[in-house]
Amino acid sequence: MITTQRTLMRKLSEIDREGFYEMDSDPEVHKYIFKQPINSLEEAEEGIRFIQSQYKKYGTGRLAVVDRNSNEFLGWCGIKFIEGPWNNVSDFYELGYRFTQKHWGKGYATETASAILDYAFANLPTDVIYAITDPENSGSRHVLEKLGFVYHGLFDLDGSSTTWYILTKESWVNRANKR
Template sequence: MSTKRLGFSLWSEEDISDALELWGNPEVTKFITSNGKMSEKQVCERLKKEIETYTNANVQYFPLYLVETNKNIGCCGLRPYDPKNNIWEMGIHLKQQYWGKGFAKEASSAIIEYAFNTLGVNALFAGHNPKNTASAGLLKKLGFVYTHDEFYSPTGLNHPSYLMTKETYTTKQVK
């Protein structure tokens, strides 16, 4: 999968340096963990979890690379959320130097298209730390609709949570 500027790949154990650069940065993790930091061990566990998610569900938060330079800029993808109802969770984590350049919207749009058109999901779920206003704005721009607050154990907070249904996605594409 790719976009004009981004290529998607699969995490492997050899990607530990990219994972450490991403999830080892407190500016990146300040909204995704309770203390805002991930130790090297926690980053290794997160990488292992992404690899296992792909093995078990054929999705993960796929590593993102700049097409032009092959430089890793973060990850964006899916994971199971409510398999019984064919609802998947979408998420994105970008390295700080790539914030504010439109990469989050570009990558997320590609994942949304992949989820609905290739995987045939019924809906996508997404949530964000209540202090992360950039993520809130991104989800709204993408067409997600706020549904409720949901407790997220890694932060210990209730996160604003959103849904994009197949109908919402289809209607948005027609416009």
């Protein structure tokens, strides 16, 4: 469990299915992620089970982000282990986040990703975290750059042009020391 000023992050569970469905059934949420929104609560449950399998297999995965006061599901954020290869890199950790549309623009992605990165660099066996996003997703790119990720070009992921970002532990620690 990881907390921030406004949120609590915990493993996804079946209690998140309605919120997960609200988020992942929204075509706007999926605008930059393969344009495949889900169509049922059963698909939401499948998505949650897939993420839960990552916890078991890799010891890490996306976490539910809930409001600390209301316990409302806001979205998810977390570190996923990618066996790859993506952009000629295999066996690496990737930061990701996704929120329900009504919570966009409120700083939740930056707030939760910052806490996740603190956790990841302190607890995972890595000195580098990667991130990807659609080149047209200016909001996500802004979050990554605000966190200190460095743009490293484009690559093809499953037929889609994708931006590649890298954040080193050294640069994260240096940024933290300046805060």
